[in-house]
Amino acid sequence: MSAVPSGTTLPRPVSLKALSIPEIASLVGRHLSKSDLASCALVAHTWFHVFTPLVWKSIQAGHPTSSHRRDHNDHDGPHCDSSQHRLSLSKYGAFIRTLTIIPETGNTSAISDLDLIFECPAVDSLVHLTVNLEGGATGAVGSVVTRNQDTLRLLKLVFQLDKRQRPPGWLGERMFEFPGAAPCLQSLFLEYWCMSKRELVLILKGCPNLKLLSFGNITILDQQDETDGQAAGDGASCSEAQPHNKDINGEIDEDFQHQSIEMFRMCSRLCPILEYLPKIKLLEFYRFDRQIKDEELVRFCASMRTHCLDLQDVWAYGFECSMLPAILDSLPRLVNFRGSSDLPTVLSMLDHALTLEEANLSDYTERTFLPLQFLESCPRLRTFWTGHSFTTMDEVQHSLRRGWACQSTLEELRLSIFKLTPVLIEAIMRELNAERDPDSRQQGASRIRAARGDMTLEEYERQKEQQFQDAIQALSPGQHVFRQQFTAFLVTLDKLERLNFGTGWYSLKRRSSSLSSSSSSS
Template sequence: MPPLPLPISVTATAIPEIALLIAKDLCKPDLSSCSRVCRTWSHIYTPLLWRDLHAHVPDADPLLTPTSDTPSASPVSLLLKNGAFIKNLSIVDNNADRPCVSDLIYDRPAVQNLIRLTASSIQHDIISPTRNIVHRNSDTLRVLWLVFHGNKIQNLAGGRRTALFEFPSRMPLLQSLYLQHWQLSRHQLISILKACPSLKLLSFDIHITGDHDEDDLCNGTTDPKDASDQNKDKDEETVFQHQRIETFRMCSRLYMIMEHLPRVKLLEFYRFDRQLDTLHQDRFCQSIREHCLDLQELWAYGFECSMLPAVLDSMPRLVTFRGSSDMATVLSILDHAATLEEANLADYSEKTFLPLQFLESCPRLTMFWTGHSMTTIAQVQESLERGWVCRDLKELRLSIFKLSPLLIEAIMQELGAHREPDSRTSKMRARVIKQGQIMGLEQQQLQRQHELDLQAAIDMLLPDQKAFQKQFAVFLKRLVYLRRLNFGTGWYRVKRSAGPNLTGTNFFRNEHRLDLGS
């Protein structure tokens, strides 16, 4: 009988999954040290070391700088050897007077397995190298973010137009595309959408130019097509629709391409936008009504509020709203009370008690945030007596005029809620723990004294304040899914010991949810 083969010794760090877990907690100098321990570790940690490369001018990534261990290594030789390991590449050339680090990276054939590419402040003289690296990685890229220099589009807008960029004809895996300070024709834009069948997120801050014939000439077409071919292309562009894009970050002047995005669910205005004239606003809303039947989320931070009511009235249903609002916008949101689930009105500043209307009239509401308002304690009490229909509410941020921090703390105590530490508090606590002082007897005594002083202050509340404390806390306890609260002094978390009581109405509500889920 032949002898059994000897077992192969495998160290834990040789397992890729374990190596990745370890690498997540290591900085680049530590990864570099690990890669030089031995040949096995070099094979494991060198790809992790080069996975993310941030080449910003004038401060390039330390990986491109020769060290005392490798004094003869040049950036070119390092990229030639390790460029294939780069997955996430970020380049910012924001100083045209300095040598661009992109010259070292863009034209390196070894950099050909990128998953994410971010290139900001692209100068006119590196458009060709940028095109080369995008084309070379067109089969692997999943996220592409390209931003031309801010003044470039302004210079071209007033003069003769030229093609700024030649997009790859095929990017099968691309899921997120960001284009800023660009100038494209409608024909080029549709060609981009056709080249990216897997695209889910589209973020545009671009300028759409000219008609079809002139754009072909600007694109460098020396032999113009005949009239029949041009008409055929126009017909194909008219009927083309992208079936995967669900999120569209845009400015209002791009309404003319929404007819090609029938599956959009989230419309996001990510910067301030000037008001459209009546004609273009009507066309914008008409595009939504005719082509965006799945649209149900609107994020409009910093957007021109006067346009929002018309946009909201054009949406077939509204599930999520986040952003700026005025009285007209609020009324348009409330027209979707039967479908609204999340409302973030952090910029809401109307002197009215309309925030309570959301809680009283939106039965599907699970998250509601509002900013400063003139909602008074008396108005809240009247609203509680009328009742809130949002029984599935999970997060509530409500501003109540003249609700003191002491009364808020008393309500939270009655509710059994505890303050969530913010980033500043967490850092201070971590520093105290590191210094070994948190368990000291003196600190415990100070904490105990603070709790006694707070309780004494709560006991001194006026009778009407105590009545509101009791009424509000008892009412909030009935909202069995409520987990987070903020009345202006920070977030509190409600701890539920055993979850909702599955009896009576709550039982049937949960049973109904299970039926829907199945």
């Protein structure tokens, strides 16, 4: 063992006292599992106070107590009964910030466990609460929501009931009495509930800072005469749903408007409540698997034209597209569209060519070269995505000669071009000096292929490069011409940062002037 020279300063060992700083302990805790956090809490008295809040910070379970019993087995003893667990909740329940409850199917103790955690007074500082209910626990949920109304920022309440168990006329569970005020709530997700129009107004009034409102299969009882009995798609009628909340039929504040909600999501059913949401900027639809009745759609579009003057973004995923053209035609302006589309939808989008900035048509599969019309017609387009289309290389060449209106604005392009081979794509990207975005799966596959053969990774890469050069030589004259023209055009897109032609994303480096001049001469 060599002696340390005199005068040499040895590095100090890092003090474990640093973990007493909550911010540092939180950073360390992000990389530890629940069981590891629980073990750390048992190391020393100081660590107990540091890591116990992290153990309880986020709770996800099939029913509330299962993870607690496992992770706190050493705290509460090997045989933790209900009374002992109630004591643990009273000690540590105040540390819970995120609580997710998904009752286990067929678990008879789930409701009692819900009551155990929801009725514990110490559980009073929740920030995120997600509860999937099957029945019989709405009172417990209402209690915990009321107790945490001053801290909740996200609330998601999904009522699930098997169709075979639904009583005749069931349109959703009756909404419990919502807290009079939830000043911190920013996101509210409700699914399979029914409420009166007055109850809806009271909920919105109690959440003045709400930004996101999401309704899934929500029935507004007072509007059944307008929606013509379409509600759940299983033959139920609202007249059979008997409200049990008191005072739901009082006067409605018709002049009320929420001034903070910017995003409104609807699942499966149109909710004609836009008169209360004049500030929404994003309208999202998902899981609409049936065609909406014409009269219902007309009323919705008329309400949108009247009340939603700031609306500019539409996201539509996996649903009946036939209602989209009417909705898009009713918008004063369209800036962002994402989701499913067909040819009529695309034509309605092109009516907004002067305002459109982002178009994501990943599900677009029409046998036409209309995707190129977006690039030629939208002068403000920044992001454009298509899925599998039948746009040919000849059509792209004709489009380049016509010119793209978004030549000075386009930042991200994903374009499917029929019979554009991976070798040709790689050749274009190399001429653009583009780098493939990191893909750990592809890198891992290369190492596996190299390991299977009797060669090093470097030898495998050299072999792969030689195969690429051979494939370049085999390209047809027409493919070489397309490569030169397309590359020269892409170089002129000054703001273009990312490209994807079907083989993954590439990021463009800062292009040199020599590249620009050489490509232009080509």
